[in-house]
Amino acid sequence: MDYALRSKGWLAGYMTKPDTWCFAAEEASELVAFTILSKTGPLEAEFRIALRADQIGQGFGRAIATQTLAKGFSEIGLFRIHFIVRKINPGAIRLYERLGFVGRGECSKNIDGKETLFLVMDISNVSYQKQRLPE
DSSP states (O other), X not given: OHHHHSTTSHHHHHTTSTTEEEEEEEETTEEEEEEXXXXXXXXXXXXXXXXXXXXXXXXHHHHHHXXXXXXXXXXXXXXXXXXXXXXXXXXXXXXXXXXXXXXXXXXXEXXXXXXXXXXXXXXXXXXXXXXXXXX
């Protein structure tokens, strides 16, 4: 999460963007995770999530992602939420798939001088609503 909090990190880059929402998760008055939704079109937004390293695997990622999706679809009125995740992060990919995200392709970016592979994932409001219906 420290990379996201740096002076040129995610929060600095998104805090002044219009149509952007940031959500935080705290434990004992300390920031343990946050998410960002930033509109990329009239009915869609990019999703970002950061967790403190010692909180990975503790359920904060699932909890804050679930709450962010609910706000994005129910309160903000989005139709689609999308993001990229590093392909070398299978735990995160499994979590996103359990939340209903679907892989749509791959891309690569230069991160700190290294070519890094990402999986492009998204979820629609229709898919989100369907998976929440009682069976």
